[in-house]
Amino acid sequence: MSRLPYEGDRFFFDPGGAVAQAYAEAVGSLRPNPAEAERAIVERAVGLLAGRARCRVAEAHRHLLRMAADQRREPLDVAHGVIRQLDVAETVAERSIPPLVNGFPAPTQRFEPWLAVVQRVLDVNPGMCGYLTAERDATGRITDLVWAAATPEASTPDGLRGSQLIGRRASQQFPAAAGSGRWDVYQGVLDTGCPAAVGPFRYGDGHYTVRAHRLGQGLLLHWTRHDQAGPSAARVQGTERLANLGWGEWDLITGDIFWSEHLYRIYERDPGLGPLSRDESDALAVAEDAPLIRAALEAFDRSAQVDVTTRVRIGGRVKFLRTVADAVRDTAGRPLRIYGIVQDVTDRENDSRRLAEVERQLADEHELAGRLQRIILPIPDGPIEFPGLKVALRYLPAGRESLVGGDWYQATRMRDGSVLLAVGDVAGHGTPAATTMAQLRHALRALAVATSDPGVLLGQLNRLTCELERENPELSATAVVARFDPHRQEIVWAQAGHPPPLLSRAGHTSPLERPPGPMLGVVDDAVYPTSRLPFHIGDVLLLYTDGLVEHRRRGLDDGLAQVMRTVDEAVRASPQQPLAQLLARLRRANPDDDTCILAARPVTGETRDLRHHLLRGL
DSSP: OOOOSSTTOBOOOOHHHHHHHHHHHHHHHTOOOSSHHHHHHHHHHHHHHHHHHTOOHHHHHHHHHHHHHHHTOOHHHHHHHHHHHHOTTOOGGGSOOOOEETTEEOSSOOOOOHHHHHHHHHHTOOSEEEEEEEEEOTTSOEEEEEEEEEOTTOBOTTSOBGGGGTTOBHHHHOTTTTTTTHHHHHHHHHHHOOOEEEEEEEETTEEEEEEEEEETTEEEEEEEETTOHHHHHHHHHHHHHHHTEEEEEEETTTOOEEEOHHHHHHTTOOGGGOSOOHHHHHHHBOGGGHHHHHHHHHHHHTTOOEEEEEEEEETTEEEEEEEEEEEEEOTTSOEEEEEEEEEEOHHHHHHHHHHHHHHHTTTOHHHHHHHHHHHHSOOOSSOEEETTEEEEEEEEOOSOTTSOEEEEEEEEEOTTSOEEEEEEEEEEEHHHHHHHHHHHHHHHHHHTTTOOOHHHHHHHHHHHHHHHHHHOTTOOEEEEEEEEETTTTEEEEEEESOOOOEEEETTEEEEOOOOOOOOBTTOTTOOOOOEEEEOOTTOEEEEEOGGGTOBTTBOHHHHHHHHHHHHHHHHHHOSSSHHHHHHHHOOOSOTTSOEEEEEEEEOOSHHHHHHHHHHHHO
């Protein structure tokens, strides 16, 4: 939401309480249906949608419900249709329903129970937070609270922490709480569903505030210790960055306005200028959202909490911002203080658009598979030019075009001017292979921000693959990572169980001698040594996946020899610009396997400069 209803007001966001409430809402959106069989089918369809559109599972679930509403059909009927069209390999009755692994479907498990999802949410929530179920007497009054889930930092006076609290009774750990009046507040939260806060109150050597939200049949409680501002502030800043949200407070009595640090980042505003004025906020809003904003303001005037997503134009780009706002009011309902959060949900909205695009393409499976492959692994139309290096790419899909594969590449310029090149292969086809492929490819790009050493990067990818392999025991992957230094004209590279790169030099092509390195996901603490080679004008380096050389009817050596002959022929045919010739001549050896090819050669830039000069002369 681009502005708030009261000029000079001040948002107040209590980080722990608001984040806990947002997490509670997210968990509630994933709550399963009562009927076990129907729930399993819907879960499967949601997983397939999430895998196809490369989006979060919660967004895929909401999208399926919107499809059902738009078509005036039951969600179960829509789920059946999604499964029939997206999961062509098997029917619902042929195998068990797949689970979610890191937000994507895998082939053998099912979704975790709802309470387990609550625990997973709390596992990443900072501070002391817990989900407690209530025990009641015959009149419905609370007699005790029992820990059902807890954050890792949750602790009690008896020395228990985190998961140790599960199953413990709050009356035994906080014996004075039942008679303090706090349980009456909790009773009201459970009975009415309205969140509430208790405190600040003194307990032991600290002052605390407890915020309570109803979640299902239990309470989500968050404790804030006010005399530990330093560590708490650091955790709040970490939470803001993780959730990409900021908070603010508008005080109607004093006129004070406060924004958190990350709110300035969301609005790309210099903190020295202070918070946006009402006129400045209005200027950022997208005009088409005016009716939505008016409806939100009218709801706020009726003492309702505002939760609305609108668009703003910031820095020449359109952002989707979700605003959750509420107020402390007097007895007449007039607001005294407005507080809330603003979250940048642009990525989520983009996910929704990609899901809608997938939905429109369901009628044509072949086109859908090709589109999905391009979303996950975009292949440029022409060569990529880096400082001192030209790179060309080609992706050859398997004969079964309705299935996406696990082959991937990476070609990225680093901050120090070097170029990171990589090719990898995840065994299998379909959503599981594509899911793991996307995770490894994007993880490599993220890890390269901290280091450009190929051996270190492979070690980190190996640890990630080991974690994924624990949830998918049949997972296997290989990769080769190289770093080109244009100043030294040198390549440093390492490999993890991957076919050797080929180097064409002086008209002769040969495989590089591989440094040792096991496949990804096999040895937890595997080390990947590196090798170096000079890379000068006239050289050509070829990275590829095994579909280029391996075939079940002939040996690996035969396939490798054929590829080397093809490289020699391409370089002889076009020694000045061999990459186009090379990619045009190469063919996959195995029609049942995908193939990803990356070819690179050093360049001086003189040809491009001369062409630019001639064009200017014309």
